[in-house]
Amino acid sequence: MAGDAVSVAPDLYKVLFENDRVRVLDVRYGPGVKSDMHSHPDTVVVALTLLKAKFTSADGQTVDIELQAGEAGFVEAQDHMVENTGTSEIRGILVQLK
């Protein structure tokens, strides 16, 4: 498994708070920014801006995701790299489930 998102990319992922049930992250990617490979547990993503990104898994498969500001989605536990494929900063809240 790849390293934790906050350890691998502390410039992109910041911990807002954590308790025994969740860890909540603020995530920001500038336009064109791409992370190194990292891991997430099961996570609810809440888009604070248009969130248009490409996820690349360890085996090279890619998935394009797009959420409008104010939308939410569920991402199952996985390792991936993320690239902001839009033209402006993307920002979201990640609710990581324990």
Added chain:
Amino acid sequence: MAGDAVSVAPDLYKVLFENDRVRVLDVRYGPGVKSDMHSHPDTVVVALTLLKAKFTSADGQTVDIELQAGEAGFVEAQDHMVENTGTSEIRGILVQLK
């Protein structure tokens, strides 16, 4: 225990999606709007607007909460009434934990 938020106030709480780990709600209160008593499980609140509200519990105790847009907080399982004490619509995403 009071009834589920979505059952008690379907005009204020809408289900975005649900799986075996979470139920995710969109919540909107117009200025001055007050709900009836309802229940929530442990919940992460993500504020999409300035979120200024008063929670009143069954025993009459009140708590004022304020989150800026883009902030998140944790609300432990409880019954309460909610009043939008601000002057504009408040909007948020609730990640209800199972």
